[in-house]
Amino acid sequence: MHPTPTDTRWSLDPDLALTGPGWRMALSSVLARPQQCALIQWLNQRAGEGVQIYPPAELVFRALNATPVGKVKVVILGQDPYHGPGQAQGLSFSVPAGLTFPPSLRNIFKELSNDVAFNPPESGDLTPWTNQGVLLLNAVLTVEQAQANAHRGKGWETVTDAVIEHINQSRDNVVFMLWGSYAQKKGQMIDRQRHCVLTAPHPSPLSAHRGWFGSGHFSAANAYLRSTGQTPVDWQL
Numbered sequence: 001m002h003p004t005p006t007d008t009r010w011s012l013d014p015d016l017a018l019t020g021p022g023w024r025m026a027l028s029s030v031l032a033r034p035q036q037c038a039l040i041q042w043l044n045q046r047a048g049e050g051v052q053i054y055p056p057a058e059l060v061f062r063a064l065n066a067t068p069v070g071k072v073k074v075v076i077l078g079q080d081p082y083h084g085p086g087q088a089q090g091l092s093f094s095v096p097a098g099l100t101f102p103p104s105l106r107n108i109f110k111e112l113s114n115d116v117a118f119n120p121p122e123s124g125d126l127t128p129w130t131n132q133g134v135l136l137l138n139a140v141l142t143v144e145q146a147q148a149n150a151h152r153g154k155g156w157e158t159v160t161d162a163v164i165e166h167i168n169q170s171r172d173n174v175v176f177m178l179w180g181s182y183a184q185k186k187g188q189m190i191d192r193q194r195h196c197v198l199t200a201p202h203p204s205p206l207s208a209h210r211g212w213f214g215s216g217h218f219s220a221a222n223a224y225l226r227s228t229g230q231t232p233v234d235w236q237l
Helices: 021-031 034-048 062-066 103-115 156-170 181-189 217-227
Strands: 074-078 134-138 175-179 196-200
Touching (some): 021 156, 103 217, 156 181, 175 217
Parallel strands (some): 074 134, 074 175, 175 196
8 A cells, every 4th residue: 555645736546546547456565565666755744845846746657647658669768857947847858848958958859850851849748659659668766856866766766667577578679779878777677578678878069969969760661661561660750
C-alpha cells in the first residue's frame, strides 16, 4: 500500500497516476517495494513542505500512459524533467506549446532539419511522437524548481530501469536512442541482437558539437523500422 499523500497541491499516488494497463502490470511489483514507497512518501512530504515539484503529479507517468508497452518502437531516453515553471510535462525533451524551446530541444530540431524532411515547428510539444510509438522517457521522473538533478539517486532509476528491461525482454526490434554518457550507461542492459541501439553525445549546447550534429539518428531509426517491417515515424510536428 502506498502512503497517503500529504499535500493537496502536489500529491502522487502511483495507483492513480499510472493508468496504462500494460505498464501497471509490468511495474506493480517494483512500485510496491519499500524503497519506492519511501520515494513516494518523501516526494509528497517535500511537496507538503512547500517545495515546488515538476511535473504536475498527474503527469509524472505521462510517458508510459501515452505509449503502451505493446506499441513502443522507439525509446528516447532523457535524464530528468525540465526544472523551469510550466516546462515539464512528463515527456523527455518536450515542452508545452507556447513555451520557448530549451537549448537541447532546439538542437534536436536542428538535427532533424538536417537529417530528414522536417520543418522547424512552432511548438515544442512532442506528443505527436508518442502517438506513433515513441516513448519519451526520463531516467528520473521528478525534479524541483530551479534544481536540476534534484531527485537523482532518490529511487526513480530503479523504476525506469525496470521500464527499459521490460521493453528489452518483452519486445523485439525497438530503436533505443541513447544520447550522452548517462543514457548510454543506463542502456547497457539492452540486448543489441534484438534491438537497435543508437548512441551519440547529448544534444545540449555543451556537447552537441562533439558528434550530436550529423549523427543521423532519426533517419537511421526509420531505416531500421522499415527493415523490420514496421511503420517509420513521421517526425514532423
